[in-house]
Amino acid sequence: MKRLAILGSTGSIGQSTLSIVEQFPDRYSVASLAAGRNIDEAFAQTVRWRPQIVSLATQELAGQLTTKLKQAGVTGIEVVHGTAGTVACATLPDADFVVSAIVGVSGLEATHAAILAGKPIGLANKECMVAAGEILTRAARERNVPILPIDSEHNAVHQCLRVGEHNEVKFIWLTASGGPFRKLALDQFANITPEQALKHPTWVMGRRITIDSASMLNKGLEVIEACRLFDVTASQVRVTVHPQSTVHSLVEYVDGSILAQISVTDMRLPILYALAYPERPASTLTFDLAALSHLDFEQPDLERFPCLRLAFEAAEKGGAHCIALNAADEIAVEAFLDCRIPFMGIPRTIEKVLAATPESHPATIAEVLAADNEARQTARTLLA
Amino acid sequence: MKRLAILGSTGSIGQSTLSIVEQFPDRYSVASLAAGRNIDEAFAQTVRWRPQIVSLATQELAGQLTTKLKQAGVTGIEVVHGTAGTVACATLPDADFVVSAIVGVSGLEATHAAILAGKPIGLANKECMVAAGEILTRAARERNVPILPIDSEHNAVHQCLRVGEHNEVKFIWLTASGGPFRKLALDQFANITPEQALKHPTWVMGRRITIDSASMLNKGLEVIEACRLFDVTASQVRVTVHPQSTVHSLVEYVDGSILAQISVTDMRLPILYALAYPERPASTLTFDLAALSHLDFEQPDLERFPCLRLAFEAAEKGGAHCIALNAADEIAVEAFLDCRIPFMGIPRTIEKVLAATPESHPATIAEVLAADNEARQTARTLLA
Numbered sequence: 001m002k003r004l005a006i007l008g009s010t011g012s013i014g015q016s017t018l019s020i021v022e023q024f025p026d027r028y029s030v031a032s033l034a035a036g037r038n039i040d041e042a043f044a045q046t047v048r049w050r051p052q053i054v055s056l057a058t059q060e061l062a063g064q065l066t067t068k069l070k071q072a073g074v075t076g077i078e079v080v081h082g083t084a085g086t087v088a089c090a091t092l093p094d095a096d097f098v099v100s101a102i103v104g105v106s107g108l109e110a111t112h113a114a115i116l117a118g119k120p121i122g123l124a125n126k127e128c129m130v131a132a133g134e135i136l137t138r139a140a141r142e143r144n145v146p147i148l149p150i151d152s153e154h155n156a157v158h159q160c161l162r163v164g165e166h167n168e169v170k171f172i173w174l175t176a177s178g179g180p181f182r183k184l185a186l187d188q189f190a191n192i193t194p195e196q197a198l199k200h201p202t203w204v205m206g207r208r209i210t211i212d213s214a215s216m217l218n219k220g221l222e223v224i225e226a227c228r229l230f231d232v233t234a235s236q237v238r239v240t241v242h243p244q245s246t247v248h249s250l251v252e253y254v255d256g257s258i259l260a261q262i263s264v265t266d267m268r269l270p271i272l273y274a275l276a277y278p279e280r281p282a283s284t285l286t287f288d289l290a291a292l293s294h295l296d297f298e299q300p301d302l303e304r305f306p307c308l309r310l311a312f313e314a315a316e317k318g319g320a321h322c323i324a325l326n327a328a329d330e331i332a333v334e335a336f337l338d339c340r341i342p343f344m345g346i347p348r349t350i351e352k353v354l355a356a357t358p359e360s361h362p363a364t365i366a367e368v369l370a371a372d373n374e375a376r377q378t379a380r381t382l383l384a
Numbered sequence: 385m386k387r388l389a390i391l392g393s394t395g396s397i398g399q400s401t402l403s404i405v406e407q408f409p410d411r412y413s414v415a416s417l418a419a420g421r422n423i424d425e426a427f428a429q430t431v432r433w434r435p436q437i438v439s440l441a442t443q444e445l446a447g448q449l450t451t452k453l454k455q456a457g458v459t460g461i462e463v464v465h466g467t468a469g470t471v472a473c474a475t476l477p478d479a480d481f482v483v484s485a486i487v488g489v490s491g492l493e494a495t496h497a498a499i500l501a502g503k504p505i506g507l508a509n510k511e512c513m514v515a516a517g518e519i520l521t522r523a524a525r526e527r528n529v530p531i532l533p534i535d536s537e538h539n540a541v542h543q544c545l546r547v548g549e550h551n552e553v554k555f556i557w558l559t560a561s562g563g564p565f566r567k568l569a570l571d572q573f574a575n576i577t578p579e580q581a582l583k584h585p586t587w588v589m590g591r592r593i594t595i596d597s598a599s600m601l602n603k604g605l606e607v608i609e610a611c612r613l614f615d616v617t618a619s620q621v622r623v624t625v626h627p628q629s630t631v632h633s634l635v636e637y638v639d640g641s642i643l644a645q646i647s648v649t650d651m652r653l654p655i656l657y658a659l660a661y662p663e664r665p666a667s668t669l670t671f672d673l674a675a676l677s678h679l680d681f682e683q684p685d686l687e688r689f690p691c692l693r694l695a696f697e698a699a700e701k702g703g704a705h706c707i708a709l710n711a712a713d714e715i716a717v718e719a720f721l722d723c724r725i726p727f728m729g730i731p732r733t734i735e736k737v738l739a740a741t742p743e744s745h746p747a748t749i750a751e752v753l754a755a756d757n758e759a760r761q762t763a764r765t766l767l768a
Contacts, residue, residue, distance in 0.1 A: 163547060238673075280639040292681045296678045
């Protein structure tokens with residue numbers, strides 16, 4: 001029985017994780033749940049899963065949950081809050097495995113704390129690896145803590161990497177759907193509206209990640225994540241556009257063999273993989289290979305998708321440049337969604353913030369957060 | 385340094401193996417060479433590679449080679465002949481690895497002898513596994529002898545099987561090019577000529593295997609081979625038609641993940657894989673993934689390709705039925721190439737021979753050869 005700490009339990013990955021726990025009651029149980037502001041869902045999950053400890057974003061929300069639990073006659077559950085609360089969930093002695101799916105600062109500190117506590121990690125928080133990948137992977141290596149990627153591309157890479165040694169890897173090929181503007185002419189990019197950019201062809205996701213998919217910045221973040229997770233250089237990571245999102249990624253070995261992973265586009269599959277690794281429990285998440293007719297591939301166009309080029313440049317430099325890329329993009333995407341800048345203003349903002357960022361490699365989480373703040377401030381100033 | 389016994393050294397696989405030895409002189413050397421009737425090539429290979437022992441098909445050819453070597457001043461090489469000679473090559477104490485690429489009886493006996501002698505096998509001889517797979521794999525398991533498949537499909541499967549456990553495999557998906565008649569209407573199959581059937585769209589191969597590709601009997605033999613090599617039932621093996629021959633095969637796991645192997649269509653790659661396993665030496669056999677535009681897949685049509693259906697039926701029954709399938713096909717293909725029967729006469733002949741074959745599981749190589757002879761006799765009688 002693996003007892004899970006689920007950080008970000010009311011989000012999409014958290015809910016999918018709980019649906020896996022539901023399907024495999026003999027394999028998994030819930031040790032702790034860290035939620036944000038969705039108190040109704042957090043209450044329902046707590047009643048259903050009876051974790052030892054639950055965390056919410058603020059003291060006020062924690063108080064409300066305590067009251068609700070008392071009213072429902074549910075006792076013996078510790079309710080905590082804030083980043084310290086999330087860290088307490090992540091480092092709970094009885095937790096055997098931590099699902100890290102909180103976006104932002106709380107997620108980063110708690111994931112770091114979990115690694116320091118020797119907990120295996122299922123990582124769905126891309127920003128963690130982009131902003132603090134150098135710190136997290138060093139800590140994980142020193143403690144021999146496995147980090148199992150939960151997003152579909154890196155999960156595919158993790159699978160494909162099992163057929164060879166690290167020094168036998170030539171390229172990691174991340175597939176990209178290409179987003180809604182894959183076929184849009186360059187001169188039309190100036191007119192892209194938030195409504196258009198929020199329509200993703202294959203995945204249903206949050207607002208920022210959907211815009212990041214449309215600009216391919218998201219794929220750029222995944223390039224950086226791949227460098228950190230799999231300890232390869234930016235020049236060893238390549239991107240191929242694959243509109244069907246059927247092949248989730250590939251690994252090319254030095255002997256000439258390329259391994260690819262194919263599956264349904266359902267996050268429960270990489271979650272199950274991460275939870276069960278190295279085992280593969282039988283699931284109903286079946287891809288109908290007999291119905292497959294064709295798979296298309298094309299090269300990404302860095303002129304129409306400058307965010308991808310910028311991400312490769314940041315991946316090459318590492319450290320503060322990766323932090324700045326992510327931070328500047330978040331601010332720029334907000335501005336785009338508020339109709340304050342055009343779509344191509346996103347890469348322009350990022351490029352300027354990157355140019356203003358000195359090369360450095362933050363060595364602590366506090367330094368990472370400081371660099372992140374500084375890049376956000378630079379971006380805000382630029383956009384004001 | 386791995387010292388190789390190469391059985392079938394003057395054939396296509398044998399020559400490709402020697403080109404790998406040439407490319408990796410620090411990894412591989414030649415311990416023994418078993419050739420057939422191509423004395424000029426056998427002489428050139430012996431002079432170039434200086435094996436301890438060389439075998440030819442007959443005593444007369446062996447005598448000729450001895451004379452030629454003496455005239456060339458090449459001494460200290462033992463020249464042997466026939467099945468006993470091939471067995472001597474395969475079981476040479478100094479050989480560390482046996483490449484089994486002789487079609488037919490000699491190949492079968494020598495491969496069996498090599499397994500009994502504990503030699504790891506690189507297997508390119510499909511018939512071995514089809515006719516005597518039950519015997520060979522049992523012997524290999526008992527002695528913990530690895531059998532590394534050299535044909536591209538099973539080599540791909542071998543690679544894809546490294547990311548999971550045996551009991552986690554749901555299906556093995558063999559890809560098939562579909563051959564030259566993939567799009568031919570059923571009513572045109574009666575008019576297929578040997579010349580048309582000998583034109584294979586992607587691979588250049590021998591005459592029988594080319595016809596077998598056109599009838600998809602070859603894929604059927606591979607289904608049987610997959611059952612034996614990977615210890616799965618016929619119902620766990622599926623075939624998907626993939627005209628580009630870029631994905632060499634796939635493995636579907638019970639959790640829903642499908643792993644696929646992609647590479648150039650060059651036999652040197654699976655040979656190198658088998659020789660080097662579990663390592664992957666860097667090679668120049670690069671597949672240009674950036675140039676990949678699309679991959680097509682379709683379901684095989686068992687009405688137009690009854691040979692595939694017959695092979696699945698034989699795979700299910702195992703033993704004598706697999707032997708009869710292979711033997712009857714060889715006789716029927718000869719008859720087709722001699723214009724004595726039409727193309728669809730091949731499956732008709734096989735079906736009749738299978739119907740006349742009682743279910744049995746030969747336990748020795750002698751019993752296998754007897755069953756093989758009997759099936760050939762039945763086929764010849766039917767065609768007379």
